[in-house]
Amino acid sequence: MSTTAPAPATPELAGLAPSAPRDDPWWRTAVVYQIYVRSFRDSTGTGTGDLGGVLERLPYLRRLGVDAIWLSSFYPSPQHDHGYDVADYEGVDPRFGDLDLMRQVIDHAHALGLRVVIDIVPNHCSTDHPWFRAALAAAPESPERALFHFADGRGPDGAEPPNNWRSIFGGSSWARTTTADGTPGQYYLHSFAPEQADFNWADPRVGDYFESILRFWLDLGVDGFRIDVAHGLHKQPGLPDDPQAALDETTGDPVNSAAWNRPEVHDVWRRWRALTDAYEERDGRARVLVGEIGVLDPRQVALYQSPDELHQSFLFEFLRTDWDATAFHDVIRRGMNAVTASGSAVSWVLNNHDMPRVVTRYAGGEPGGGPGDVALGERRARAALLMMLALPGSVYLYQGEELGLAEVVDLPVSALQDPMYHRSAGARRGRDGCRVPLPWQTDTPSYGFTSASAAWLPQPRWFSSYGADEQQRRGESTLHLYRAALALRSAVPDFRHSELVWHRPPDSPDGVVSFQRGRLLCTVNCGPAPVPAPEAAALLLSSAEDLEEGKQPPHSAAWWLV
Numbered sequence: 001m002s003t004t005a006p007a008p009a010t011p012e013l014a015g016l017a018p019s020a021p022r023d024d025p026w027w028r029t030a031v032v033y034q035i036y037v038r039s040f041r042d043s044t045g046t047g048t049g050d051l052g053g054v055l056e057r058l059p060y061l062r063r064l065g066v067d068a069i070w071l072s073s074f075y076p077s078p079q080h081d082h083g084y085d086v087a088d089y090e091g092v093d094p095r096f097g098d099l100d101l102m103r104q105v106i107d108h109a110h111a112l113g114l115r116v117v118i119d120i121v122p123n124h125c126s127t128d129h130p131w132f133r134a135a136l137a138a139a140p141e142s143p144e145r146a147l148f149h150f151a152d153g154r155g156p157d158g159a160e161p162p163n164n165w166r167s168i169f170g171g172s173s174w175a176r177t178t179t180a181d182g183t184p185g186q187y188y189l190h191s192f193a194p195e196q197a198d199f200n201w202a203d204p205r206v207g208d209y210f211e212s213i214l215r216f217w218l219d220l221g222v223d224g225f226r227i228d229v230a231h232g233l234h235k236q237p238g239l240p241d242d243p244q245a246a247l248d249e250t251t252g253d254p255v256n257s258a259a260w261n262r263p264e265v266h267d268v269w270r271r272w273r274a275l276t277d278a279y280e281e282r283d284g285r286a287r288v289l290v291g292e293i294g295v296l297d298p299r300q301v302a303l304y305q306s307p308d309e310l311h312q313s314f315l316f317e318f319l320r321t322d323w324d325a326t327a328f329h330d331v332i333r334r335g336m337n338a339v340t341a342s343g344s345a346v347s348w349v350l351n352n353h354d355m356p357r358v359v360t361r362y363a364g365g366e367p368g369g370g371p372g373d374v375a376l377g378e379r380r381a382r383a384a385l386l387m388m389l390a391l392p393g394s395v396y397l398y399q400g401e402e403l404g405l406a407e408v409v410d411l412p413v414s415a416l417q418d419p420m421y422h423r424s425a426g427a428r429r430g431r432d433g434c435r436v437p438l439p440w441q442t443d444t445p446s447y448g449f450t451s452a453s454a455a456w457l458p459q460p461r462w463f464s465s466y467g468a469d470e471q472q473r474r475g476e477s478t479l480h481l482y483r484a485a486l487a488l489r490s491a492v493p494d495f496r497h498s499e500l501v502w503h504r505p506p507d508s509p510d511g512v513v514s515f516q517r518g519r520l521l522c523t524v525n526c527g528p529a530p531v532p533a534p535e536a537a538a539l540l541l542s543s544a545e546d547l548e549e550g551k552q553p554p555h556s557a558a559w560w561l562v
Helices: 051-064 099-111 130-137 204-220 265-283 298-303 325-340 358-363 374-389 419-423 461-465 468-473 478-491
Strands: 031-035 068-071 115-120 124-126 174-178 184-189 196-198 224-227 288-291 312-315 347-349 394-398 500-502 512-517 520-525 538-542 556-561
Touching: 031 051, 051 068, 051 099, 051 478, 099 115, 099 204, 115 204, 124 130, 184 196, 204 265, 265 288, 298 312, 298 325, 312 325, 325 500, 325 512, 358 374, 374 478, 374 520, 374 556, 468 478, 478 538
Parallel strands: 031 068, 031 394, 068 115, 115 224, 224 288, 288 312, 312 347, 347 394
Antiparallel strands: 124 196, 174 184, 500 512, 512 520, 520 556, 538 556
């Protein structure tokens, strides 16, 4: 049987009756597709993706079966961190288009039934931002400098930074300015690159500024915001030294309670929630605020999703979890227990623009090293998709995962652009490998991404086997699996409304994750050998192609009707 045959068009065809209508807002169960604009599709021949490319491919995304798109940062920027150093929060970088083109994307997406979520970057701005340029020109202790974190240095002649804080990208979090006469001046705080100056959120002008930015984009028609570094913004008064030198064991990011996850930040999200709620009350359209919260404890993450704060935040634990049944069970249990207690819903994610792709993680590969066992990684990634889509809550996909793309682990050093690589003196490979432009066609230069002679990051030769055009022709392709799975998830009410019930103990010796939602059963065989298929169950969809009667293959997931 084909594992990726078209999904049933209606719940009745799956043996399930439609449920009564629910009033849940769209975002609670949505599948959202992240578009990293510069790597999605180039419509102008510059070698860099743009909003015109997004506009062209909206029908592809509608056919894929997603509910919304999330656009990565597209604002005017000198691009020191690929757009996350924003110089103008109410514009579009000319590399990507203009406001008129952005309006077209929003309007066409809405016409296709797709919502539009955009990035917002409130922790820091570009050092080219007018506010920061004015601050550099102003005197110490001036109102202009109060919008940021300026401080005198320590030690003789102020030669040492004001404190010991470390940048996420490596090195000190402080950069020293130069005065008009050429002598060294004060330092300013940058939690990321030196070209990204942290706002001082203790100054009320910053909060007022961002409220006006939100209103601008809401009035333009966007359906929500993905908030970059939502656990940042506020800093401990006095900016004391970090008493611990601990590092986040996964990313290498500093753990600094004076700079991250401050209690004051929750007041910001209450203000933003009140604003989006007011828009919803005015026109009946639900908006969403989803936070990128770099906090490891799900209970701490859940605090951001209190009923009067953010609607959602990403649960990143799958990004750190090995291919292991017990580990998967623990992640699901912890995430659901923490988030559902707040009355919200979990937002699951396997890939994003900041982490190596799931195929490579499950293959045992790593950026700058070998690719690992790619076939095994692909098999496991397909299974993980079905597991994630069967869980209660929303799902965020990252462009290219529907094609089964692995990380490009062997980018030449000369091509690397991520400031993380350069600021760490090469100790951290950076994020370029998951940002390589997509292959749309198998037999054209740059694989259909651009008409230019080369894309902004080099594409590997093996992309010729992963083009979207070729995958549309192959019924067993990963693209067809995604379409079939998303169609079933949309058509069958139990995927959206039924509670999760564990079907077997988490310590089952055969390495199987098994849970039920209504009449739907999801089983994930994490082991290296086949396991018996559930009794008296009809197969709806399998991630594997090597099916045997009465058995579920290794490293696979399946959906069953029981």
